[in-house]
Amino acid sequence: MTRIHIESDHKPAVATLVENSLAMQQKAVRAGLKRTKLRLKAFEKECGQSSQQFYQSYQAGKMGDTEACMEWAGEWETYLELTQALALLRETEVC
16 A cells, blocks of 8 residues: 655645545546557457467567557557556555
8 A cells, every 4th residue: 555644734735635636647547548448459359369468479579560569569568557557546545
């Protein structure tokens, strides 16, 4: 768990600002995840395999370096980063 401790003469107001900022960031990350998932599904449908399977093969050098492969790999990496960011934001507590 991540805890943000606030020391301020205006602690309630600052805490509210931080909580609102975290909520807005969660909303932005969820929107990014939604877009990324749609792109991943399109790649999966077109190529007939899951993104995870593709990425393992890509990392092993079995998929080549076409523009489409590089885009798919980039989307998968973005998905992983956004998923991690959302998990961190959700576990953050303002104290």
